[in-house]
Amino acid sequence: MELKEKQKKILDVAVELFKEKGYMGSSVRDLATKLNIKAASLYAHIRSKEEILEWICFGIAHEFFAQLQEIKNTNLPPKEKLNLFIDKHLSVVLNNRDVTHIYSNEWKHLDGRLPEFVEMRKNYQLEVEQLLLEIYKAENWELKSPTFTTRFILHTLNNSYFWFKRNTESSVDIKEEIRDKILFGLLGNQK
Amino acid sequence: MELKEKQKKILDVAVELFKEKGYMGSSVRDLATKLNIKAASLYAHIRSKEEILEWICFGIAHEFFAQLQEIKNTNLPPKEKLNLFIDKHLSVVLNNRDVTHIYSNEWKHLDGRLPEFVEMRKNYQLEVEQLLLEIYKAENWELKSPTFTTRFILHTLNNSYFWFKRNTESSVDIKEEIRDKILFGLLGNQK
DNA sequence: CCTACCGATCGGTAGG
């Protein structure tokens, strides 16, 4: 799924558009106008509107997977694996805020490749759950509801781009604050 | 904004539909079919498709406000105010999962009453922030980023319906687990 | 509640 230069340009503009109006609220004519071409001309570069959504959803899913695999392949102490996972996942999210938003909210419109997407995401969730189980076991922590906890952490990470205004705080500070909230909550680090 | 019986029925069916296909992905014909009437007949009960979205978004927003006002009017100790706020807000969310989902994800399509909605939500956010400030001050806790923290708590509460499968766990257990995660995070309550 | 219908817009194709 290698994209040509023009396709990358279309992807970038589509991300901006879908973020603003939603996938179903964005027409191919809107997209073409933003690219200063006619709607019909788009089809020299894309097979369908849905294909663009596929690029977005599967592209970022692939990044999440790659990042997780890297962590699984290290021999870090469990606690640091957890920290690194949060850090890496957050980096992907914060470097791709609009894409993550579309991935989280528009995947249901994938249609043809929807089953493939749903399974891919389920697998990712299961792998994260395994990582958590491994960490909790090694640290002798209690993990009451692994599935619940996994969903909590992934959802919180994926929606964290929402908690601050863009460009007002440095990325390092943001990541620290988010990790802090996920690990210790509102009160866990209060004396 | 008192709804008649038929309008309530339309609202209920629309919530189900919008949750499944999204607001822009749902046509008035889809909605009419689900109600076993013709699309044109809907307009005896609604002014527009958008009006239904207004019922959904402003209706639940009103519930959030009412619940917050109740808490502000009590004389509970600060710490219990925080617990009660989480509990009450969660009750509204869990009793209105699909509505909360639409409120969170489809508000941008409100159009005519969009500015009113955005301001309403900003005010709610500010009131919650004030409540947090009051609580943190009384308890002598440190609150580094009030706005960030407020967004964290509201987003986490509003998305919590996502963390578990429907009807698999009792509502009491769910609320406890969610409050636990928000207050203490993944590790805050581990010894 | 229905039938009949409106103009506008949708994603996409043909052919150059």
Place this chain on the structure above:
DNA sequence: CCTACCGATCGGTAGG
């Protein structure tokens, strides 16, 4: 990359 155009569907109205 364009013009020209397709059938389907959109939200909504008129009139009963």
